[in-house]
Amino acid sequence: MNYIEWLRVRNCLRTTAIVLVVFVALAGILRISLSRYMSPQQWAQHIGAEPGTTKTQITLPDGTKRTILDNPNERTHIVIDDRGRAGTHITLTEPSSHEHKNAENVQIGGIHVNESRHGDLSTTTIDTHGAVPMLYFMAIADVVALIIATMLAAPFAREIDGHLEIAFTKPVSRVRYALGVLAADVAGIWVACALAVIACYICELFFGTYRVDFSGINSRAILMGLVMPAAWYALLCAATTWFSRAYGAVLGFAWPVAIVVGVLAVVQASTPLGLMVHDVGWVLSRLDPLTYVKFAGPDANDAMAYMGADFARRFGIEILLFVVYAGLALVRWERVEA
Amino acid sequence: MPAVLTVDPRSGVPIYLQVVEQIKRSVALGILASGEQLPTVKQLALELTVNPNTVARAYRELERDGVIETAVGRGSFVRRDGDVDSPRVAAEIASDALDVALREARSVGLNADRVRALFETALTRWFTDAAKDA
Amino acid sequence: MSTITISHLRKDYGGVAAVDDLTLEVPDSTVFGLLGPNGAGKTTTFKCMLGLARATAGDVRYDGQALRPESFERIAYVPERSTLYDNFTVNEHIEMTRRAFRAFEPARARTLLEQFGVDSRKRVRALSKGMKTAVMVALAFSRQAEMLVLDEPTGGLDPVNQRHVLSLMISEAAKGHSIIFSSHQIGQVERAAERIAILQHGRLILEGLVDDLKADRKIVEGIAPVGGFSLDGITSDSRVARCDRTERVVRLLVIDGAPEFAQRLAQAGATGIRVLDMNLEDIFLYAVSPADATTAVVAQELAP
Numbered sequence: 001m002n003y004i005e006w007l008r009v010r011n012c013l014r015t016t017a018i019v020l021v022v023f024v025a026l027a028g029i030l031r032i033s034l035s036r037y038m039s040p041q042q043w044a045q046h047i048g049a050e051p052g053t054t055k056t057q058i059t060l061p062d063g064t065k066r067t068i069l070d071n072p073n074e075r076t077h078i079v080i081d082d083r084g085r086a087g088t089h090i091t092l093t094e095p096s097s098h099e100h101k102n103a104e105n106v107q108i109g110g111i112h113v114n115e116s117r118h119g120d121l122s123t124t125t126i127d128t129h130g131a132v133p134m135l136y137f138m139a140i141a142d143v144v145a146l147i148i149a150t151m152l153a154a155p156f157a158r159e160i161d162g163h164l165e166i167a168f169t170k171p172v173s174r175v176r177y178a179l180g181v182l183a184a185d186v187a188g189i190w191v192a193c194a195l196a197v198i199a200c201y202i203c204e205l206f207f208g209t210y211r212v213d214f215s216g217i218n219s220r221a222i223l224m225g226l227v228m229p230a231a232w233y234a235l236l237c238a239a240t241t242w243f244s245r246a247y248g249a250v251l252g253f254a255w256p257v258a259i260v261v262g263v264l265a266v267v268q269a270s271t272p273l274g275l276m277v278h279d280v281g282w283v284l285s286r287l288d289p290l291t292y293v294k295f296a297g298p299d300a301n302d303a304m305a306y307m308g309a310d311f312a313r314r315f316g317i318e319i320l321l322f323v324v325y326a327g328l329a330l331v332r333w334e335r336v337e338a
Numbered sequence: 339m340p341a342v343l344t345v346d347p348r349s350g351v352p353i354y355l356q357v358v359e360q361i362k363r364s365v366a367l368g369i370l371a372s373g374e375q376l377p378t379v380k381q382l383a384l385e386l387t388v389n390p391n392t393v394a395r396a397y398r399e400l401e402r403d404g405v406i407e408t409a410v411g412r413g414s415f416v417r418r419d420g421d422v423d424s425p426r427v428a429a430e431i432a433s434d435a436l437d438v439a440l441r442e443a444r445s446v447g448l449n450a451d452r453v454r455a456l457f458e459t460a461l462t463r464w465f466t467d468a469a470k471d472a
Numbered sequence: 473m474s475t476i477t478i479s480h481l482r483k484d485y486g487g488v489a490a491v492d493d494l495t496l497e498v499p500d501s502t503v504f505g506l507l508g509p510n511g512a513g514k515t516t517t518f519k520c521m522l523g524l525a526r527a528t529a530g531d532v533r534y535d536g537q538a539l540r541p542e543s544f545e546r547i548a549y550v551p552e553r554s555t556l557y558d559n560f561t562v563n564e565h566i567e568m569t570r571r572a573f574r575a576f577e578p579a580r581a582r583t584l585l586e587q588f589g590v591d592s593r594k595r596v597r598a599l600s601k602g603m604k605t606a607v608m609v610a611l612a613f614s615r616q617a618e619m620l621v622l623d624e625p626t627g628g629l630d631p632v633n634q635r636h637v638l639s640l641m642i643s644e645a646a647k648g649h650s651i652i653f654s655s656h657q658i659g660q661v662e663r664a665a666e667r668i669a670i671l672q673h674g675r676l677i678l679e680g681l682v683d684d685l686k687a688d689r690k691i692v693e694g695i696a697p698v699g700g701f702s703l704d705g706i707t708s709d710s711r712v713a714r715c716d717r718t719e720r721v722v723r724l725l726v727i728d729g730a731p732e733f734a735q736r737l738a739q740a741g742a743t744g745i746r747v748l749d750m751n752l753e754d755i756f757l758y759a760v761s762p763a764d765a766t767t768a769v770v771a772q773e774l775a776p
Contacts, residue, residue, distance in 0.1 A: 003568040165551040170572045171544040338524035347662035350749020352683035380646035390646040391666045
């Protein structure tokens with residue numbers, strides 16, 4: 001029944017795939033150009049290859065292969081723990097130089113680097129957990145999904161724009177027809193998500209990590225990451241179905257309005273007008289699916305903490321928003337006249 | 339069947355009557371032979387590009403007038419027996435034409451004698467043997 | 473398949489009635505022509521019939537039942553303007569129709585498109601108006617639909633293709649399918665339609681079998697005598713739909729009994745009496761043009 005919508009979805013996905021392929025190709029090129037630089041392991045080995053370095057290799061009781069490189073002359077001490085699939089842990093102690101920072105804590109993908117200085121020595125620990133949190137992939141995939149959702153988002157408005165005579169003279173009820181359209185579009189959004197995740201994974205493979213961490217917050221991130229773009233799509237669907245004559249404008253204004261409303265909801269103000277604006281913004285932001293997504297924020301220790309708090313409530317609201325907005329679109333669709 | 343039937347939908351005469359008249363005429367002139375099969379309703383409708391029910395109605399009229407007979411499953415045929423009397427049908431056609439002519443003549447104010455004179459002139463013009471009789 | 477019964481149909485747009493108290497019955501296996509000037513309410517009637525618009529009052533029933541989604545397996549619709557998807561090809565439209573309707577025959581659609589001269593690989597936006605109409609017609613006529621609703625099915629088509637559409641309609645009629653169509657081409661309506669209805673300003677002003685309308689409606693023309701004459705008794709007869717007088721020529725539009733009126737005109741002293749046939753165009757034009765109400769015609773002696 002919704003062959004045309006499937007065609008639209010297919011065209012959208014084709015564009016997505018092309019963009020992702022370009023993205024992956026760029027990552028590949030980056031990887032190749034970075035291969036000029038040594039990986040942490042190689043760099044540690046390089047230091048260890050200097051004359052005067054003793055190399056000791058032992059195996060710890062838990063199976064970790066430990067390599068200790070010690071150079072008393074250079075006052076360099078390196079411990080490399082190879083945990084196999086659990087990644088590598090490197091501790092490097094060396095004389096401080098101007099390149100070392102007092103304290104630094106960086107996480108890039110699956111690699112965690114910590115630097116600290118004590119006295120004239122600096123210690124750097126490098127941890128490759130060996131697994132990238134799925135959260136990161138979902139974050140990128142969601143951006144892609146939101147874009148696809150916006151591209152697909154005005155299916156009923158498009159039908160209303162001169163094609164109702166076809167849509168309404170098929171042997172299915174209007175509601176069933178609409179549900180088919182929604183299904184096609186949501187499926188398209190999810191496929192776009194999956195494609196983006198695959199693209200990210202391929203990029204990650206380029207950089208040596210092949211494990212993905214699905215634990216805890218990460219699997220919740222998948223659920224949220226699938227429902228949130230669908231809820232955004234449903235919101236736009238409802239808005240464009242009700243304001244079908246100006247659906248282009250609705251789609252165009254959607255992002256800026258969402259951002260402004262989000263900002264207004266967060267920014268505190270002290271003047272009465274400011275407070276009112278803030279309150280209005282807060283209320284409106286409750287209607288925005290993007291409000292209910294939290295990826296990470298600094299915790300009490302200023303370390304990055306993933307806020308999994310009240311996930312069930314936020315997830316439930318997201319699903320509710322999807323259902324309500326889709327319902328609004330359907331109500332209008334049911335009543336519209338050719 | 340030869341394509342002698344033409345209908346003018348723009349004429350004020352209903353199409354089915356035109357078909358009836360033309361088939362009678364064909365029979366009278368021997369173009370449609372006794373016992374010859376007529377096209378099916380659908381065939382004739384498509385050929386003339388007219389509504390099939392119109393053709394069906396014409397066929398019913400022709401059957402009622404005894405010009406054709408329809409055998410279910412076999413089709414419609416020109417009647418073989420003496421009901422189709424070519425001279426009679428021809429006479430009907432001519433008589434109808436004369437009616438129209440005389441009505442016109444009267445409507446423009448001619449009297450019977452004047453009309454008769456005109457008739458004689460036309461007769462000699464069209465029927466050369468009549469001149470010999472005069 | 474079914475009789476369509478339209479009862480007291482009314483559809484308002486912004487307070488103005490596009491269709492006003494329309495009651496009509498389309499019998500089974502009929503070709504029904506809907507005529508009317510632009511804006512008469514023909515398209516609105518179709519939309520109400522097909523559930524595309526909601527009637528303000530009255531209803532439309534198919535064999536006594538309301539329209540249901542499943543009914544569209546048996547109903548095919550060709551709208552007045554192109555509703556095809558501009559960015560997709562004709563082939564994709566064929567596939568869409570195939571997936572939507574069980575009884576659709578893609579091979580027949582392709583044959584028809586070839587006959588109309590449409591290249592199926594083209595995107596719809598690359599087609600001319602006539603070709604878009606041809607596509608919609610080809611898709612509608614390949615569905616073995618028992619009822620065809622056609623709104624100006626020959627819009628934009630060249631004469632050859634127009635005749636082709638007409639032949640398709642007659643073919644469907646011969647299969648016993650019903651067709652209700654609107655057209656400004658009176659010639660086509662005259663050929664294909666068995667019954668017609670004329671709408672004007674949303675109201676039904678005339679309805680009947682084409683053959684009967686033509687057989688019964690005549691113009692009785694006569695030339696008034698120099699001294700003028702009285703038409704009393706003639707113009708008050710309910711069978712006289714109109715009476716027009718231009719100088720000495722009197723024309724009566726009668727809906728029945730033309731010979732009798734010819735006689736009465738003669739008795740009233742008129743000369744040059746003729747009974748003129750009316751073709752459908754004449755019937756239509758007289759029906760929709762503003763009529764001098766017969767009661768307003770003054771039957772009086774012409775002042776010398």
